[in-house]
Amino acid sequence: MRSHRLRVVGAILTVGALVLTACGGDDDDGEDSAPTGVDDTTSGSGSGTGGTGDTVDLTQGSDVTIEVVTHGQASDPFWSVFKKGVDDAAKELGVTANYSAPDTFDMVAMAQLIDAAVAKEPDGLIVSVPDYPALQDSLAAAADAGIPIITVNSGSDNYEEIGAITHIGQDETVAGRGAGARMAEEGATNVICINQEVGNAGLDARCNGAKEAIEEAGGSLEVVQVDLNDAAGAQSTIESTLQADTEINGVLALGPTGAGPALAALNNLGRTGEVQLATFDINAEVIDAIAAGDMSFAVDQQQYLQGYLPISFLKLNSTNLNTVGGGQPILTGPGFVTADNAEQIKELAEAGTR
Amino acid sequence: MTTTSATTATAADVVSTTDERLARLSARKRLLVRPEFGALAGAVVVWLLFAWQADSAWLSWQGTATYLDRSAGYGLTAIAVALLMIGGEFDLSAGVMTGTTGMFAALFAVHSGLNLWLAMALSLLIALFLGFLNGLMVVRSGLPSFIVTLGTFFALRGFNLWLTQQVTDKTQVTGIVDTGGHDIARKVFASNFVTIGGVGFRVSILWFAGMVVVGAWVLMRTRVGNWIFAVGGNRDAARMSGVPANATKIGLFMIVAASGWVHGMVVLLQTNRSNVIEGVGQEFFFIIAAVLGGCLLTGGFGSVVGAGLGCLILGMTQQGIPLAGWDNNLYFLFLGIILLLAAFANEWIRRWARTASRPTVDVPDTTEVAHAAATRSTTDD
Numbered sequence: 163m164r165s166h167r168l169r170v171v172g173a174i175l176t177v178g179a180l181v182l183t184a185c186g187g188d189d190d191d192g193e194d195s196a197p198t199g200v201d202d203t204t205s206g207s208g209s210g211t212g213g214t215g216d217t218v219d220l221t222q223g224s225d226v227t228i229e230v231v232t233h234g235q236a237s238d239p240f241w242s243v244f245k246k247g248v249d250d251a252a253k254e255l256g257v258t259a260n261y262s263a264p265d266t267f268d269m270v271a272m273a274q275l276i277d278a279a280v281a282k283e284p285d286g287l288i289v290s291v292p293d294y295p296a297l298q299d300s301l302a303a304a305a306d307a308g309i310p311i312i313t314v315n316s317g318s319d320n321y322e323e324i325g326a327i328t329h330i331g332q333d334e335t336v337a338g339r340g341a342g343a344r345m346a347e348e349g350a351t352n353v354i355c356i357n358q359e360v361g362n363a364g365l366d367a368r369c370n371g372a373k374e375a376i377e378e379a380g381g382s383l384e385v386v387q388v389d390l391n392d393a394a395g396a397q398s399t400i401e402s403t404l405q406a407d408t409e410i411n412g413v414l415a416l417g418p419t420g421a422g423p424a425l426a427a428l429n430n431l432g433r434t435g436e437v438q439l440a441t442f443d444i445n446a447e448v449i450d451a452i453a454a455g456d457m458s459f460a461v462d463q464q465q466y467l468q469g470y471l472p473i474s475f476l477k478l479n480s481t482n483l484n485t486v487g488g489g490q491p492i493l494t495g496p497g498f499v500t501a502d503n504a505e506q507i508k509e510l511a512e513a514g515t516r
Numbered sequence: 517m518t519t520t521s522a523t524t525a526t527a528a529d530v531v532s533t534t535d536e537r538l539a540r541l542s543a544r545k546r547l548l549v550r551p552e553f554g555a556l557a558g559a560v561v562v563w564l565l566f567a568w569q570a571d572s573a574w575l576s577w578q579g580t581a582t583y584l585d586r587s588a589g590y591g592l593t594a595i596a597v598a599l600l601m602i603g604g605e606f607d608l609s610a611g612v613m614t615g616t617t618g619m620f621a622a623l624f625a626v627h628s629g630l631n632l633w634l635a636m637a638l639s640l641l642i643a644l645f646l647g648f649l650n651g652l653m654v655v656r657s658g659l660p661s662f663i664v665t666l667g668t669f670f671a672l673r674g675f676n677l678w679l680t681q682q683v684t685d686k687t688q689v690t691g692i693v694d695t696g697g698h699d700i701a702r703k704v705f706a707s708n709f710v711t712i713g714g715v716g717f718r719v720s721i722l723w724f725a726g727m728v729v730v731g732a733w734v735l736m737r738t739r740v741g742n743w744i745f746a747v748g749g750n751r752d753a754a755r756m757s758g759v760p761a762n763a764t765k766i767g768l769f770m771i772v773a774a775s776g777w778v779h780g781m782v783v784l785l786q787t788n789r790s791n792v793i794e795g796v797g798q799e800f801f802f803i804i805a806a807v808l809g810g811c812l813l814t815g816g817f818g819s820v821v822g823a824g825l826g827c828l829i830l831g832m833t834q835q836g837i838p839l840a841g842w843d844n845n846l847y848f849l850f851l852g853i854i855l856l857l858a859a860f861a862n863e864w865i866r867r868w869a870r871t872a873s874r875p876t877v878d879v880p881d882t883t884e885v886a887h888a889a890a891t892r893s894t895t896d897d
Contacts, residue, residue: 260838262838265848266793266796266797268797270589270783274582274585274589274835275835277578278579278835278838281573281576281578281579281839282841283573293688293787293791295690295693295787296787303716360792361687361792363687370686385681
């Protein structure tokens with residue numbers, strides 16, 4: 163009986179120790195990433211992991227904390243540029259910025275991340291709004307809690323209703339129309355639009371905007387769905403679509419995660435340059451392709467600004483009660499990257515800020 | 517287990533050893549070998565970890581509401597998935613069902629002009645039919661449910677996207693706000709049931725709690741619960757001892773689909789639109805919650821309360837990481853470690869419980885009873 167009890171106690175202790183060690187270990191990971199990872203997390207938060215050297219440096223006497231919640235998945239290169247804007251601004255201005263995003267395009271999870279951000283009672287909230295109905299309740303709660311909000315990237319239609327100070331981004335339908343008109347001008351009549359993030363209303367708006375412009379010019383546009391986390395699968399989908407319909411003479415990608423596979427597909431089929439390829443948003447690969455003439459243009463929304471500007475606006479709002487924009491949105495795009503300016507932008511993209 | 521040993525075990529033997537066993541088990545041991553013990557310990561540890569790391573935000577009502585809401589999001593389907601796993605099957609289409617049911621309800625209401633409640637009822641019928649189909653294919657073909665429901669999952673995922681785009685030209689169905697019955701439906705599925713300290717707690721938390729209570733009661737206190745354990749332990753033996761094995765399994769698939777419908781309605785009314793991608797990728801979280809809660813992948817063993825605690829662990833982890841200001845890219849790392857620890861701990865406790873002294877309290881029991889009974893009935897023939 164006695165040995166029995168000892169075993170029971172032993173079991174409890176071992177399990178407890180195992181779990182505790184593991185959790186402790188993970189916690190260390192969290193803290194370690196703060197000093198090394200300016201790229202990764204702007205800082206350990208004030209309320210969170212506790213004071214590491216860098217946190218103190220970054221906050222420099224000011225204790226402004228800003229929560230950033232986007233739908234940007236960590237695997238999407240677009241958002242790493244956005245996040246660099248957030249991190250650079252936070253570092254320069256001495257504020258603490260915490261970035262979070264759901265692991266997949268899951269709006270219920272994103273709403274809950276907004277709830278979590280509100281629970282931390284920050285001095286400001288920066289949020290992307292790719293799906294307003296889904297985030298409505300959580301955003302209303304944030305506004306009710308008196309937290310200054312700036313919407314970024316997507317949300318140009320909803321920022322006023324949310325009560326945000328301003329919106330920083332581009333109007334997706336306008337950008338889509340711009341891209342479609344330009345493609346039609348350069349001769350594309352039969353276009354496929356590559357959607358790499360099914361369910362993102364902003365991407366739907368881009369395709370639909372492009373469709374309107376191309377149809378007005380007498381052409382047609384079909385949407386092809388691919389998965390941004392499966393580049394090889396996306397490439398073969400695009401390849402077979404192009405093979406199935408040789409009339410297609412234009413491909414519009416909605417981001418680098420779609421443009422990369424589209425470029426590879428055209429290379430494989432030996433139809434680079436013959437089929438017009440354009441994309442939204444840029445990365446090093448896209449810029450190289452434009453410079454080489456394999457791609458005709460990219461619609462650039464300069465997402466670095468979408469990360470950088472709201473941090474500085476909210477810092478000013480918190481310390482100086484400034485509001486920027488006069489109730490109007492601040493547009494960071496669309497700008498076009500073409501063969502003319504690709505070389506200069508390339509250097510900046512390599513530094514991770516374009 | 518060999519036939520000879522089973523043949524020698526008479527029902528009387530089983531009954532007598534059961535009595536002996538009950539007399540000998542210490543209270544502590546009984547606690548330790550319960551399937552939900554590991555999950556309970558894990559939930560407490562995770563809660564304490566974040567209470568320490570995210571202190572005021574974690575302890576606030578807002579913080580509490582957000583992790584309970586997240587946990588409920590998993591639990592609405594995971595409780596039924598746990599029952600199904602105890603019954604020896606998987607359902608990989610449990611996640612996509614959220615999107616499918618939401619899509620059908622929204623399409624019927626917005627584009628067919630039906631009252632939202634009628635649309636929701638039709639959507640439930642479709643869900644039950646899909647669950648029935650899953651179950652029927654599994655029991656008739658004898659194929660692993662993993663494969664069969666993987667097929668259903670992909671088929672539904674593609675179908676959701678295709679139908680939504682056909683009808684709306686977008687990847688969402690919007691407009692249910694203006695349909696008849698929306699206000700009450702939102703009250704039932706997506707309102708706050710209580711407001712504490714200015715913070716609303718979502719009604720999905722009540723649904724989740726209700727499912728845990730009903731699920732636990734069915735599993736532990738009813739004949740159907742015994743059937744579930746029996747078909748999960750050994751289907752043939754269960755059938756031979758008079759358990760309606762096929763009906764039980766099909767019923768379980770239908771319960772999972774119906775739970776997916778509840779989850780779908782909660783998401784639909786919370787977000788006021790359906791989205792083709794809704795729920796895709798969630799199916800493994802339901803299984804993880806069940807495993808954290810002590811369910812065996814082989815079936816025949818597990819706990820509904822444990823699965824509920826498993827959902828809490830998932831929800832607390834997912835919300836705790838941003839609340840603590842950690843890099844939220846760590847979520848999957850953390851989740852993987854917790855899952856491994858839980859699986860090791862569960863296995864270890866079970867093995868220890870089996871070898872520490874003669875009596876055992878787990879897996880083989882149900883099968884032995886069923887098997888003994890089964891063998892007896894065949895010998896009687």
